[in-house]
Amino acid sequence: MKPNNPTCKAVGKPVAKAPLHPRLQALRDAVNQVNFNRFRFWFQLVAFVLFVYGGFLAVDLGSHLPFFSCGYNQNGRAGVCYLLPLQHQLGRPLAMLFTAAGLTILTGFLTFALWFIVLNKGWCGFVCPLGTLQDWITALRKSLGIRYAKYSQSQFAQLTKIKYVLLALMILIPLGIGGGLFSHDMSPPFCLICPARMILPLFTMDWSQFTIDFSSKTAVAITVLGMLVTALFLVGSFVKKRFFCFFCPMSALHYLISKAALFKLIKDGDKCTRCGDCYRVCDMEIKEIADDVKTKDIMTDDCTLCLKCVASCPEPGALKATFCGIPIFEATEAGFIKRMHKGHSDAH
Secondary structure, eight states, X not given: XXXXXXXXXXXXXXXXXXXXXXXXXXXXXXXXXXXXXXXXXHHHHHHHHHHHHGGGGTOOOOSOBSSOOOTTOTTTOSSOBTHHXXXXXXXXXXXXXXXXXXXXXXXXXXXXXXXHHHHTTHIIIIIOHHHHHHHHHHHHHHHTTOOOOOOOHHHXXXXXXXXXXXXXXHHHHHHHHHTTSSOGGGOSHXXXXXXXXXXXXXXXXXXXXSSOOOSSHHHHHHHHHHXXXXXXXXXXXXXXTTTGGGGOHHHHHHHHTGGGOSEEEEEOGGGOOOOOHHHHHOTTOOTHHHHOOSOSBOOOTTOOOOOHHHHHOOSTTSEEEEETTEEEEEOOHHHHHHHHXXXXXXXX
């Protein structure tokens, strides 16, 4: 007996996908077989130049960017990291937060969210100048033949919590400043200890942030702490890949709204053989990327969406990056073989 609906398909039989136009298929094959390391290097370099020197060309992308385009790089910045205005806004007298001034916080956050949902945490893996600096420090270490250190799984589990603690403090301290509990010398608290404040202006020959503020005991303490954190950033980034990203409150804020993002990292667990190649190249040492075969949206809070896992995966379609549900870069056998022959391995 024939089904009443002529368009229905037999249960259990997969529906064949319509073949792509030959030119579109050729384009997709070219993307999937790209020399990924080279592509990412040039993408990061262009982004670094834009956001560290773009201000000299009058580029201004606003003050709600979802990565460290540091506001203290006054001459070169092409925009400002959202964390700087957020802390200033939260540091107003508490009564003002319940007036029209409170709307500026809401509209600012919405602008930040609109920027963020386009690339998700790909802003960290491809655009953030501070992330790019860490990758360059890692490249220096590799060129010297020095192996990086790895975290144990117990250490990793504890590290993932620190960025949420820093995010909470970054919100609570400004509120305390607005309420009169803390000194204004602590404002903006995170920016004063962020390594981007001291390092990025150096690229425009601005050494002014390498000073200790002696105006008060609080100012002395927090500017010294900023120098210590910067030193820790430089040493830690040489020893461990993407060291600072484990502690980044911007990363924590990203993850809290990441479900709405258009750019996603997708895993098909049925195609995964748990070979571990994706884990071995992961800068953030995320074991779930290899072990979890049930979760489809595989991005975790520590992920930077650098897509090195996709580039290193030998199983066709097991890992893919999608935009609005459309695959734009996915694991293929041909791409894996081509990249391996070009020395894609990141085992050092």
